[in-house]
Amino acid sequence: MLVSNQITKTSAGVPRVAVGILLGVLAFGVFIVGFDQGEILGFTVPADGSGGEPGTNWAHEFYHDMRHAAGFPCH
Amino acid sequence: MKTIIFIAITLLAGAIAGTILGAINQVAVEPYIDHAVELEMQNTNQSNQIINPAEFTAYRLWQRGGEMLAGTILGLSIGSLFGIVFAYTHNSVPGSNNKKKALIVAGIMWFVLFLIPALKYPANPPAVGDPETIYYRQSLYVAFLVISGFSALGLAFLYRKMGALNIKKAIIPAVYAAIISGAYLAMPANPDPINAPMDLVIGFRITSAITISMFWGLLGVIFGTFWDKLNPSKTARISVR
Numbered sequence: 066m067l068v069s070n071q072i073t074k075t076s077a078g079v080p081r082v083a084v085g086i087l088l089g090v091l092a093f094g095v096f097i098v099g100f101d102q103g104e105i106l107g108f109t110v111p112a113d114g115s116g117g118e119p120g121t122n123w124a125h126e127f128y129h130d131m132r133h134a135a136g137f138p139c140h
Numbered sequence: 141m142k143t144i145i146f147i148a149i150t151l152l153a154g155a156i157a158g159t160i161l162g163a164i165n166q167v168a169v170e171p172y173i174d175h176a177v178e179l180e181m182q183n184t185n186q187s188n189q190i191i192n193p194a195e196f197t198a199y200r201l202w203q204r205g206g207e208m209l210a211g212t213i214l215g216l217s218i219g220s221l222f223g224i225v226f227a228y229t230h231n232s233v234p235g236s237n238n239k240k241k242a243l244i245v246a247g248i249m250w251f252v253l254f255l256i257p258a259l260k261y262p263a264n265p266p267a268v269g270d271p272e273t274i275y276y277r278q279s280l281y282v283a284f285l286v287i288s289g290f291s292a293l294g295l296a297f298l299y300r301k302m303g304a305l306n307i308k309k310a311i312i313p314a315v316y317a318a319i320i321s322g323a324y325l326a327m328p329a330n331p332d333p334i335n336a337p338m339d340l341v342i343g344f345r346i347t348s349a350i351t352i353s354m355f356w357g358l359l360g361v362i363f364g365t366f367w368d369k370l371n372p373s374k375t376a377r378i379s380v381r
Contacts, residue, residue, distance in 0.1 A: 079227040080143040087150060087220035094217025098210050100278055129203045129266075131162065131210030134169045134348045136254065136263035138277035140270075 098128045099137035141227070146372040150223030151216055153363035158215015161355040162208040168351055170204060172344040176265035179336055183267075215355070222249060222359055226367070232300065238371075239364030246360030252292040254352055257285045258345075260324055265344040267336035277330060284327060291319045 097105050103122035132139045177200065181191055226245050235241035261281050269277070295312050302308040334341055 078141060080141055080146065083143045083147050084224055086147060087224050090151070090220040091217045094213045098214045102274060126199070126203055127206035128210040130170065130173050130207040131165070131214060133173060133263065133266060134165050134207070135214060135352060136258050136348065138261070138269065138274060138281050139266070140274050
């Protein structure tokens with residue numbers, strides 16, 4: 066008679082690599098959507114040619130509406 | 141735990157929920173933002189600054205279009221935090237399946253990271269807010285967010301340490317309420333006056349709060365469904381004959 070058992074091993078540990086990657090995504094995403102005032106890509110030419118003043122940077126403006134809608138402070 | 145599957149379902153759930161948030165905001169929140177930006181432009185015109193209508197239209201298209209991608213990125217980042225919290229807590233969260241557990245975790249995170257900070261520093265449409273105070277307002281918002289988030293985290297550890305003590309169900313929420321009440325009273329208010337019409341501001345706040353709340357609910361449902369289907373906690377199946 067053939068007996069077959071299947072053991073499923075469940076691990077409670079959370080991989081540190083995954084936590085590190087996800088924390089990186091968290092920090093980057095929250096900063097650019099919620100807090101960037103021209104620091105990210107501020108070196109690029111802003112839409113009005115003002116040289117990267119806060120509030121005029123194109124990357125800042127790209128996330129502008131979601132920043133307001135998500136409750137982050139904005140200009 | 142299967143690292144790749146865990147990261148994949150976390151990012152995918154966040155991206156889907158965030159993209160849906162961006163799409164719904166196009167219909168629900170954008171009318172308020174459009175109105176507020178028009179008010180800003182009227183104020184700018186009154187101060188004798190010249191605005192090119194074609195440039196203004198392109199500028200608004202850029203901002204509106206960006207909201208979709210911004211929703212995806214915000215979803216990815218909030219989803220990442222959610223995934224980490226769920227991975228560490230799902231074994232101690234009540235619920236018959238992971239979808240229910242994920243909804244409970246999402247509800248707690250929504251309360252701690254969105255609702256509580258919003259009660260002190262509510263969302264404002266573009267016509268509200270002085271550019272000169274932006275870094276100060278950001279500092280206040282982050283400080284309140286950190287107080288709420290880390291208080292909840294610390295109390296969650298304490299809740300676990302208290303083991304089977306029934307009194308913890310009353311003490312832990314009471315301590316959190318005391319910390320938040322103290323912070324609410326101690327921290328300064330938003331320094332900027334509200335010069336925009338209050339019906340616009342209140343309508344914006346309610347609508348954006350509804351869509352963000354919906355995002356948190358969606359995130360929980362989508363993430364929990366993925367977790368149930370792909371269960372990254374299961375690492376190996378060993379057949380013995």
